[in-house]
Amino acid sequence: MTPAGGGNGKMSHQISNVRNIGISAHIDSGKTTLTERILYYTNRIHDIHDVNGKDGVGAKMDSMELERERGITIQSASTYCEWKGHHVNIIDTPGHVDFTIEVERALRVLDGAVLVLCSVAGVQSQSITVDRQMKRYNVPRIAFVNKCDRSGANPIRVCRQLREKLGHNAVMLQLPIGLESDHAGVIDLVTMKAYYFEGEKGEVIREDAIPPSMAAEAEEARETMLDAVSLFSEELTEAILEGSITEELIHDAIRAGTINLDLTPVLCGSAYKNKGVQKLLDAVVRYLPSPTEIRNEAISLDLPEEIHVVTNQPDDPVLALAFKLEDGPYGQLTYIRIYQGTIRKSDTLINSRTRKKTRIGRLVRMHADEMEEIETAAGGDIVALFGVDCASGDTFFSPGFEFSMTSMHVPDPVISLSVKPKDRKAQDNLSKALARFVREDPTFIAETDPESGETIISGMGELHLDVYIERMRREYNAEVVTGQPQVAYRETITVQAPFNYTHKKQTGGSGQFGRVEGYLHPVPDEEFTFKSEVKGGNIPTEYIGACEKGFRSMIDEGLLVGFPVVGLGVVLNDGASHSVDSSDAAFQAACRGAFRETYSKAKPILLEPVMNVSLEGPSEFQGEMLRTVMQRRGIVIGTTDERDFVRVDSEVPLSEMFGYATTLRSATQGKAEFTMEFSRYAPVPKEIAAERIEEIRKARNEKEGRNVS
Amino acid sequence: MYRKEVNERSPLRVFERSIHGGLGRGNLGVIISRAGIGKTAFLVDIALDDLMRDRKVLHVAINDSVEQVRRFYDEVFVELAKITGLEEVDEVRLSVERNRHIHSYKDVSFSVDRLVAVARFLKEHAEFAIDALMIDNFPFASATEKEIASIKELAGELDCEVWLTALSRRDMEKGAGGYPDPVAPFDALLSVKIYLESRTGAIRLRLLKDHENENLADLMLDLDPTTLLVKDRQEAS
Structure with a gap:
């Protein structure tokens, strides 16, 4: 096989035969194993290794050492393959929420995706997050229900969950032949044939008649499928009425529904046992769009x-x-x-x-x-x-x-910590590492604290920063000492407070004069607003801009503890000027003075980032799951019964989430899992705020003391 | 206005006076109406009134997800805060959320046994002693007397009020006062029955049953059709 575009430098592929796809899934759905099998069947690799491989080689897509060790994919490496005259670029996407920017970046360049689901665990909280991201970028999807060989496998239930939990119009295009250890192949509801995957590595596909014991079930499933897909093709509807259905008509209708995001075809199999992967590839090239069918x-x-x-x-x-x-x-x-x-x-x-x-x-x-x-x-x-x-x-x-x-959606970081190189050599390596990471990942920020001179790194979560610290050590040989993680607090005011401030200075030469009058008021959901209601030129129009600038210069560091101020509204309604002594600088100084004098009267409070935390686990651990949330100042929003599983939705302050993964794991014997997303900034409760402010001030004083000594 | 005043002036006090001091702990009350009139909104109003008095509410959603119910509460709360000029909104909201627990049966079928287990669980393991239990969209059509009796028993055990909503249809058998009554078979177990119907410019609330009170003729109130909050008597007249 000659890879398209490779070697001779000629583009041997038509753009209509190109597929740019992602493989996106929950962490244990077997995504990497599936990718590995795809590369094997398309002759891109010549042997198969496992993700947690005993042979030490590891699956092909996990190219970073760290990923290999943890058995998860962090970076979305890209690869490609050829299947039946089509050129398929595959972007492997990470399966952890802390790395969502990686997922989002991959989604931005994809034209379609395969959503891999575990046939036992079904649609889990992580799948919901990933699915929401795909919706945001309008990525057409086909679903592959993997691990049909596992005990408790039930692809039909997973298909129903796709409908109920994710709101997909999900339709089974296949039925599994046997489940758990009896899983042997699939029935294709379009061709109405059975397919078995034989040979040492499933490379020999045997087509056969549908086993008689499944004939009735297959007929019924085909009817359901035809009902659903005929909505996307009038020709197919007519053909159904006339009894002249062709495979081509069905494929066209499925393709139309999929590309419009109105339909999610569901396939099944077991990548690990080499079942169903080639049929999935057929579906990728058949139903997912080429670049020309997507509007960018x-x-x-x-x-x-x-x-x-x-x-x-x-x-x-x-x-x-x-x-x-x-x-x-x-x-x-x-x-x-x-x-x-x-x-x-x-x-x-x-x-x-x-x-x-x-x-x-x-x-x-x-x-x-x-x-x-x-x-x-x-x-x-x-x-x-x-x-x-x-x-x-x-x-x-x-x-x-x-x-x-179009620029990509980049969220603000919510957590930071200080890193200090252990020695001189590490110092140089650290600088190199940081320069690289900042370029790679827009949600990772590295800066120097002007007061302490420490290097501060910020990101989207604890694990996000952990991974970079690991990478500093492994890839850049930079051993670092890390500080306590710090949450990005904000300040805001809660009541309206008037100001009337005169800035006057006469120390020989030209003086400075400016008087400003008005009030500060809370503006929730805004960062900063400024309005002038000054009448009769009491403050000349040319100085109004300087006034705004004066106030704005104060919001980077609030006077409560020095965090950025949000939700601050300023209304200026009167003032006075002097024909000689007034200037931009004088009015800016007046406004800064007014802010300093008034801020505390507007009852400032501390805001903290609050995360949406969703837990999912077996019902018997419901108590432990709730307890872990409540012990962390969390609010349980609600619980949802899901057969043997329970889902807990809660809001927990980020500052309480450090080390949560470990706590949850030990409280539930590793059977519950959680996802976390930034929700909003909320006031720190009064009793805790006082304590927190004291701590922050103390830490700051210590730091300053150290710097002075 | 501060939270206390909002409570004192709540039109729900008028409603409570109408039903002789409220539903009462250990009792079951039902809100009946045709689809789309505002059963859920009225249920949320009652719940918010409890929540703003620091009482704990378990809201059981039979067809809606936790997220949907939460949005419903948020909308009613924001509206209520706006009309009453509530102060310290963020803090009140925080306490409302702390005192509320939503339990959803969106993807699985509802069972009274499961509900009893959940309520007991919350009390024993989550320090959540329920003052009011709201059950939206209770499947009265398929319910048995035994199930309603279990709920009544639960109300006694937890010492809480229980409000349920029931859907009525035009073709249903008419009960007291000539209104369709989907809960008639369970009358003996229910203390209060309310019927909501649409009137021009208002939703009218009629009492079909009020504890042992025989004289129900005058007991009706008008609700604002957008917020479903009870209009003051004077305002309504």
Whole structure:
């Protein structure tokens, strides 16, 4: 098999035969094993290893050592394969919520996805989070119910959960032949044939008649399927009435429904036991869209309201998005999705963020940590660039064609901690590591605390930061000492408070004069608002801007404990000026003075990030699950009965969530799991706030004391 | 207005006076109406009135998810806070959420036995002693007398009030006062029965049963059709 676009540098594939897909799933659904099997059946690899492999080789997609050790996928490595004349780029997406930016970035460049579900555990809380993200990016999905060989497997129940829990119009396209240890193959409800996967590694597919014991069940399931998919094709509806159904008509209807996100075809099998994977590949190329069937938009750099719908045409100017950076053994590797045009080696493109010219040195097609050099790549494809200086999320365009792909949703970090290198050598390595991580991951922030000189890293959760600290050690040989995790608090005011402040200074030369009058008031849901109601020119119009600036300069550090102030409204309604002594500087100073004098009267309070925490576990652990939440100042919003499982929805302050994974694991014998997402900022309860403010002040004083000594 | 005043001035006090001081602990009350009139909203009003008095409420949702019920409460709460000019909204909301527990049976069939287990569990293991139990969309059509008796028993055991909602249909048999009555077979176990019906510009609340009170003729109130809050008598007249 000749990989398309590889080796000879010619694009041997038609864009309509390209599929850019993600494989997205809950952490234990067997996603990596499934990817491994796909690569095996498409001749991309020549042997099969397990994720938690005993042979020490590990599955192909988990290229980072850390992932290999933990048996999870953290970075979304990209690979590709060929199946029945189609070129399939596969972005492996991580399965942990703390890494959602990785998932979101991958979703941005995908045209379709395979949602892998475990046939025993079904739709779990993690699947719900991932599914919500896919909905946000309008990614068409097909579902693969994996692990049909496991005890307790029930793909039909999982299909029902897809409908009930995720609201999908999920329809079984297959029925499993035997479950648990009897799982032998699948019945295809389109062809109405049985398929068995034989040979040492399931590579021999045997087509046979449906076993008589399942004939009635299969007929019924086919009727249900036809009912559902005929909604998307009038031709199929007519054919059903006339009794002239063809396989092609059914495929077309399924494809139409899937691409419009109105239908989720459900397939089943067991990747580990080599059952059903080839049929899944058939479904990927049959039902998921090619790049030309998905609408992607770019925004003009000069006129933000001007939208350009990408063309995918190889002859148009280039538009490409860098969606992932990787620091490999040979330097920086930048994964890009090309939306239109053709990129050739030694082309010059412009980076939309820096507006700098970038010369394309080497162009490669990636296969986990191996690569193939190629000469050109065109619209619709996913490839990688070598030695290009850019950050994740940057757009590249042809000179003169100034558009940027829509920016990605980047949430603010909610947790931070200090890192200190253990020795001199670690110091240099740490700097290198941080520079790299910041480019790779927009939700990871590294800065120096101006007061203490410490390096502070911030991110989306405890595990998120843990992974980077591990990577510092392993990949960059930077041993660090970490401080206590700190939560990103905010301050806000709770009542309206008037101000009337005069700034006056006469120390020879020109004086300074400005008087401002008005009030501060709480504006929930806003960061800062400023309104001038000054009449009769008591403050000349030219100084109003300076007034706003004066107040705004105070919100970065509130006077309660020094956290950023949110929800602050300022109304200016009177004041006075002096024809000689008033100036921008004088009014800015007056406003700063007014803020200092009034802030405490507006009863400031401390706000803390609160997380939505969803737990899921066997009913017998309901008590333990509730207790772990309540012990952490959590509010239990509710519980949901789900047969033998119970789901607990709660809100817990982030500051109480440190080490939660361990607590939950030991409280429930590892049988419950949780997901966590930022919900909102909420007031710290009074009794705790006083204590917390005291702690923060004390820590700060100690730090300052240390710096002075 | 502070929370206490909101409670004192709550139109629900009028409603309580109408039913002789309220439903009373250990008793079952039913809210009946046709689909879409506002049974759930009225149930949430009663629950919020309890919650704002620091009483603990278990809300059992039979067809809705926890998230849906929570949104319902949020909407009514925001509306209530706006109309009454409630102060310290965030703090009140926090205490409302702490005192409320929503239990959903969205994906599984409801069973009274399971409900009894959940309520007992909350009391014993989660320090959640229920003052009021709200059961929305109770499947009266398929319910047995034994099940209703178990709920009544639970109300006594937990020493709480229990409000249930029941759906009525036009073709149902008419009960007291000529209103369709889906709960007639269980009358002996129910202390209060309320019927909600749509009137121009208002939702009218009629008492079909009020403990042992025989004279029900005058007992009706009008509710605001958007908030389902009871309108004051003067305002209504």
